[in-house]
Amino acid sequence: MRAAPLLRLLGLVALFCLLVGRLAAASGSDWRPVIGADISWLPEEEAKGRKYSVDGVEQDLLTILRAHGFNWIRLRLFHNPRAEKGYSTNGYCGLEQTLDLARRVKQGGFRFLLNFHYSDTWADPAHQHKPSAWTNLHGRELERAVREYTRTTLVQFQKNGTPPDMVQVGNEISAGFLWPDGQVYKQNDWKTFCGLFRAGAAGVKAANPATPVMLHLALGGQNAKSRHFLDQALTNGVTFDVLGQSYYPEWHGTLGDLRTNLTDLVARYGKPVMVVEYTAPNIREIHEIVLQLPGQKGQGACIWEPTRWGPGGGALFDRQGRSKPELKLYPTLSGLAKTPFSQSP
Secondary structure, eight states: OTHHHHHHHHHHHHHHHHHHHHHHHHTTTTOOOEEEEEOTTHHHHHHTTOOEEETTEEEOHHHHHHHTTOOEEEEEEOSOTTSTTSSOTTOTTSHHHHHHHHHHHHHTTOEEEEEEOOSSSOOBTTBOBOOGGGTTOOHHHHHHHHHHHHHHHHHHHHHTTOOOSEEEESSSOBTBSSBTTTBHHHHTOHHHHHHHHHHHHHHHHHHOTTSOEEEEESOTTOHHHHHHHHHHHHHTTOOOSEEEEEOOHHHHOOHHHHHHHHHHHHHHHOOOEEEEEOOSSOHHHHHHHHHTSGGGOEEEEEEEOTTTSSTTBOSSBBTTSBBOGGGGGGGGGGGGSSSOOSOOO
16 A cells, blocks of 8 residues: 555656656757857967957857857868978877867867868868878778778777767868879779778777768759769768768859758758858858758758958958957857757757
8 A cells, every 4th residue: 555655656756857858858958950160270370379259358269159159169180280291380180289179179068070181281172182191002901091090080089088979081072082092083983982981981980889970072052963972972882970061152052052952962862961161141041041951951050260261350250359240140040940959969
């Protein structure tokens, strides 16, 4: 007889916990779309004495971004920026600098997207040169180098207490990467490129099977080219978890082209989509397009280097580090999503 009241009490406690959980979900505390920024230039700018401020009040850049609704940070990683033709003799965007910045990112409460360039310097649709250390590696040897470099690098991020929440295997790889080996159109060789991408993705999963892999194209409004690339990649055994696109109107078409392309890609391939590079103007319009894609497939967007890339300094800050009016748009952007989904803190 005494067990019955205890069971009823336990049942009421369980029901209370369930209701609290549902109320938290309904209030939006457990979901937010990706509102991100690539700020890889930050250590370089801070070393030059750059400070950042909003309404005359100086603060750490990460503190400013967090207060304005940002919840993801994207960081690029060069293989050896100190190499002879590398990006920086000071090692900017190399492993040591990126580990330090990743620690600040995680301490600031952000999620973190790591962008492997697989180059000693910039990788983009016109430049995808493999690291100088891999000059004489080809075929399976190059694949092994890519896999092990990716895996061991991610293990170092784990030991640093900063495991990435998502990993890009290559940057803007619309024409392949790790040239000349993985130069798909000039070499007309999808097999080599796809083997290299699979090796990078395998390295990600070897470090942590739960880490999502992003495939990143620079074809935001170019549907025929996007479909051709993805069809070839999938035919050759490439797998990925998230599709990233860059969108800059001067290269990738109108906002209508962006909407048409992304809508078709989520229907055709069924993958979550993120605009992982963009800049001002059209900040609100880009988020609206992505966050209102069918089936909750639009995950969000990351603005590229908002302190330095754009008119008058950067898209969100001027050359003196003072915030621009566009920054005040960001607290409103999460509300553009039609329905809640679990993605970000």
